[in-house]
Amino acid sequence: MVPFAYFTAPLAVGAISAALAALISVTDKIVNNYGxxxxxxxxxxxxxxxxxxxxxxxxxxxxxxxxxxxxxxxxxxxxxxxxxxxxxxxxxxxxxxxxxxxxxxxxxxxxxxxxxxxxxxxxxxxxxFNVRDYIGIVERINDVTHDIKEVYVKLPDDTDVTFVSGQYGQFEVPPYDKVKEATMRAYSMSSPPSDTKHLEFLIRLVPGGIVTTYVHTNLQEGQKIRVVGPFGDFYVRDTDMAMICVAGGSGMAPFKSIFQNRIDDGTINDRDIWYFFGARTKKDLFYLDWLYELDRTYERFHFIPALSEPQAEDEWDGPTGLITEVLGSYLQETIPTEQAKEGYLCGSPGMLDACMAVMQQHKMDPERIYFDKFA
Amino acid sequence: MSAAPVLNPFSLFFASIFTSNILLANFLGMCSFISISKDGKSSNGLGFAVTVVLGITSAVNWAVLHFVLIPLQLEYLRYIVFIITIAATVQILEMIIDRVSQALYMSLGIFLPLITVNCAILGVSLFIDIRAYTFVQSVIYGVGSGLGWWLAIAALSAIRKKTDKSPVPAGLKGPGITMITIGFMAMAFMGFSGMLQVQ
Incomplete structure (x- = not known):
């Protein structure tokens, strides 16, 4: 036997496998070519x-x-x-x-x-049709409360983002520490649609949350970030009913966008807006100056912040109690019962369910209660 | 290795379906035979797929054996080489069916990969080697064995449809009565073996 004999077996098997592999890939090219x-x-x-x-x-x-x-x-x-x-x-x-x-x-x-x-x-x-995949740059990060950051993302120069106030975007953070893959989470846009070059998000630190932890500890101004959107059907319906809006924590985001949008297009005073915002203590409240100013400027805009656990140093003289209790008493006493109403809710599932129950107790049509539940 | 047996093609075809049925005489390809025969429609799909794959792989493996393995004295590699060609054939076949007929792809789609590891397919290729069939004989034997396998699974699924509704003793329900049924079928097919012998 020639010395090559040792190689004939692996060579033969290799050649046969290679020939078959080539055949498969050629078939794939021909058969899977659908033009x-x-x-x-x-x-x-x-x-x-x-x-x-x-x-x-x-x-x-x-x-x-x-x-x-x-x-x-x-x-x-x-x-x-x-x-x-x-x-x-x-x-x-x-x-x-x-x-x-x-x-x-x-x-x-x-x-x-x-x-x-x-x-x-x-x-x-x-x-x-409007959903796009953007690589933006974090232009600004502001602390609006001790656990909520306002992240302002600049989109590429040639983009004109189109969305409706109340919609959300998928915000992606890269792998970090023990998180091995890029992770996306949905956040409502808090910027108004008139700002077509930026998207703003309010991101609250959730203990153990992959994206929120990254945003609160690693995210830097100037960093590139991927955002896909807009998605969602939480937007203001075009009626003249009173809007009963309830939010807690970063649930502020869609309402900030909605109110700013109505200021921009001059419709803010066209219908009654009641904005209930629930927080635990005064340090959980934010955008107060802006919202109080809206309340003063526009006759039909009413801002009702409520604290569930006001501290002595808060010197709080506004409504106290769970936001559901405050909402209930306003629906009972302040807001005319006979007026047609729409509900807009954004917050934790527990808060939403409780508010939904209160609204239905006060004869609001469940078909006209729209919500954006934190998942 | 003996010289190619002198067999007329029709006898070989008949023998591979009935007297030497790959399932009931050689007991090859039992796993999918037992599991798929629960359902009549799937049984026919798988039977058809096995027939097509057997027809093609018997031809391909005959060629590989006679043009590559025997000249290079590498017949001891036939197990691994046959498996590779069977896997590749199934892969290509799957792509072509996906393109040509969506309906057929849907009914065969999940069975095709299963066929790669069906021992009846490898068994036929090995018998072709052991019995030293010619090319034409190989293809006839391959297609015949496939049809035989199809016949057996179609028959078993029809019988199982009956036994499902029959008063089978509780302990024998399902696989138990199926194994007994297969035994009876094998005995029945043995009745054919007096007519022809191809071993």
Missing amino acids: DIDVAINDGKKELTIKGGQPLLFGLAEEGIFIPSACGGRGSCGTCKVQVSTDIGPVMPTELPFLEKKELEEGIRLSCQIKLKQPLSIAIPEEL
Whole structure:
């Protein structure tokens, strides 16, 4: 036997494997080449041409349309739902756990599981057209209370962000300490839509929170930060009913944006606004000067801060008690019972549920109570 | 290794389906046979997939054996090489089916990767070597064995549909009665073996 004999076996196996691997990749190139696929969105309001063969979710993201997805296309969160009106075959077993019977009938699919193979016609919520992926720069970080920071992010020069007051953005922080991957959390914009070059967030320190801890300990002015948005359906409905707004802590954010927006477009005095803000002690209150000034300037704007545990040194002479109690007494005594009202709530789940109960006790229509619950 | 047995193609085809049924005579490919036969529709899907994969891999593995392994005196590598070609074939097949027919992909999709580790597939390739089949014989034997496997799983799933509703003693419900059923089926198929022998 020639000395090479020792090598024939590994070489042969290697050559066969290599040939098969080459064959697989050639097949993949030929078979998975679907060319460019036309995708019509919302009855042709937007027509896209996307490279085929990839999941719809990624194809849309390439074209700047971001379907909300928490798991990044792994098919484990079930949030990237879109309505598909083209017949693209039966629902995959990987989609089934996330789709309810009604959704199946409406042709709702998970966009991360559908491959772009043929021209598609899909429907997505209109506001997703505005969702963008921004790399901004932290321009300013202010401490507004002992545990809430105001983070002001400057967006790239060529952007004009479009959102509605009350919507939120996904704020991403890089890996740090023991956190191994970039983490996103949703925060409401506190800046008004008129400021199209910046987004502002109010971020309260939550003990053990990945993003809040980073923002409070590591985030620096001048740092680059990724923000995806806007998302959400918490916005002011266009009616002339009285707005009963209740917030606690960083739940201030959407209302700051909403009130500033109404000042900007001159509608602040068009309807009655009652803004209840709950805090424990005086050091948890913020933006007081601005809100008291609104209260003085605009006849129909009423600001009611309430402390649940006022300290002796607070010298507090305003309403005391849980915000639900204060809200209840105002609905009972101050705000006219016969006036039609809408509820707007932003805060912790416990506070929201309690406020919802109080509002319903006072005959407010649960269909007209809108909320943004901290998850 | 003996010389290629002189067999007429039709006999070989018939034998591989009935008298030497890969499942009921050689007891290969039992795992998916037992688990999938619960459901008639899936059984037919898997049976079809096994037939297609067997037809292709028997041809590919015959070529690899005669053009690579035997000339290089590397027949002892056939186990590993056959497994590699089977895995690659299944992979390619999956891509092609995904492209060509969504409906077929949906019904086979989850079974195709399963087939890679189905011992009936490897068994057929090894029999091709042991029995020194020619190329044509190999393909006939491959497709025939696939059809035989399909026939067996279709039959078993039909029987299981009956036994599910039959008064089976509690301790034998499910896998127990299935194993007994398979035993009876194997005995029934043994009745064919007097007609032809291909061992």
